[in-house]
Amino acid sequence: MEFKDLLYTHQEEPLTRQVILSLLKKYKRPNDKxxxxxxxxxxxxLKNGLYVPGPKSNLILPESLLIANHLWGPSYVSMESALxxxxxxxxxxxxxxxxxxxTSKTFKTELGRFSYKHTSLPYYSFxxxxxxxxxxxxxxxxxxxxxxxxxxxxTSRLNLRSVKQxxxxxxxxxxxxxxxxxxLNVDVIDTWIxxxxxxxxxxxxxxxxxxx
Numbered sequence: 001m002e003f004k005d006l007l008y009t010h011q012e013e014p015l016t017r018q019v020i021l022s023l024l025k026k027y028k029r030p031n032d033k034x035x036x037x038x039x040x041x042x043x044x045x046l047k048n049g050l051y052v053p054g055p056k057s058n059l060i061l062p063e064s065l066l067i068a069n070h071l072w073g074p075s076y077v078s079m080e081s082a083l084x085x086x087x088x089x090x091x092x093x094x095x096x097x098x099x100x101x102x103t104s105k106t107f108k109t110e111l112g113r114f115s116y117k118h119t120s121l122p123y124y125s126f127x128x129x130x131x132x133x134x135x136x137x138x139x140x141x142x143x144x145x146x147x148x149x150x151x152x153x154x155t156s157r158l159n160l161r162s163v164k165q166x167x168x169x170x171x172x173x174x175x176x177x178x179x180x181x182x183x184l185n186v187d188v189i190d191t192w193i194x195x196x197x198x199x200x201x202x203x204x205x206x207x208x209x210x211x212x
Contacts (some may be wrong), residue, residue, distance in 0.1 A: 003042055003091040004057050014070040046071060046109045059099040064112055065139040071107050072116045075100035076128045076140040079117075079154070082147035088161040088180055099124065099142070099150055117154045119197070126192045133169040145189050148174075150187045152205065153197045160201040182212045 005024045020043070026028040034051075037043040037116040041056035053059040062070075063174050065077050065085065065182075083089045095113045107114045113135060127146025132138050142150060151156060151174070160166050171174045186206040193199050193206075 001207075004059070007042075007057055007059060008052050011053060011057075012062050012066075012134060014046070014050040014062050014067055015043075015053075017051075020051060044110050046111065047107060052111065061111070063137055063139070065131055065141060066112075066137045067109075067111060068098045068114050069140050071109075071114050072098070072100055072102060073104050075102075075116055076142055078142035078147045078150045080147075080151070081174060082142040083144060083151075083174070083176075085141060086147070088144050088147075089175055092176065117150070119150070119153070120200045122195045123153075123192065123197065126195075127188070128195045143188075145179075145184055145186070147148065148184070148205070149177075149189060149192065149196065149202060152201050158201070159198065160204050162204065163208045165212065166205055170208075177210065181209060184209050186210060 003023070004141050010019060019154070020034060022194055026034050027033045034043065034103070038045055038054070041054040043051045044050050044054045046067065052061050054203055067073060068077050077085070077096060078099045079097045080089060080093045081097045084093045085092065095115055098114070098116050099119055100116045101121060102118065104118045105116045127143040127149070128140055129143050130138055136200050146168070147203070151161065158169070160169060171178060186209045189202060193202055196202055
């Protein structure tokens with residue numbers, strides 16, 4: 001059986017080293033075979049120990065959101081990447097941004113750039129959803145409310161002190177439609193406040209949305 005046929009059952013998945021080794025179990029020197037497959041275009045290496053099918057395979061690749069979950073974890077997709085997925089901001093994003101409890105990190109891969117911002121528990125665990133983006137791909141991603149909070153919390157030197165400042169940030173800087181701002185569930189944000197960074201900024205966010 002050809003390697004492409006072995007790969008077929010794993011299309012749409014990031015492939016760990018363990019999976020690749022299981023596909024190459026008949027080879028005495030699987031590490032050499034992996035290098036050969038990368039050079040031949042059958043595999044693409046995202047980082048040491050993580051791969052996707054290469055361009056020669058013509059197989060369906062995992063979406064960037066799922067790749068982000070696997071490149072550096074535990075993590076979830078957030079900020080502009082999550083807001084673009086939910087349709088909250090109009091722009092398409094060209095870097096997939098995530099939040100992690102591990103150290104901040106950036107990966108530049110053949111499939112794009114992936115950045116990770118650090119935060120601590122328990123704030124990290126709030127507002128994470130698991131969504132099916134295809135029949136085979138389930139992604140951990142921030143809710144719109146958590147993605148906005150993460151953007152506020154993780155933007156250096158951003159301290160929101162007035163309703164006017166919040167609206168400038170959301171409507172002008174982030175380009176979020178006022179109707180979508182009004183629809184945010186700030187009651188759930190309120191439950192995160194005691195364990196969140198930048199508590200005063202999040203409180204003024206809540207006040208702003210409630211007054212719309």
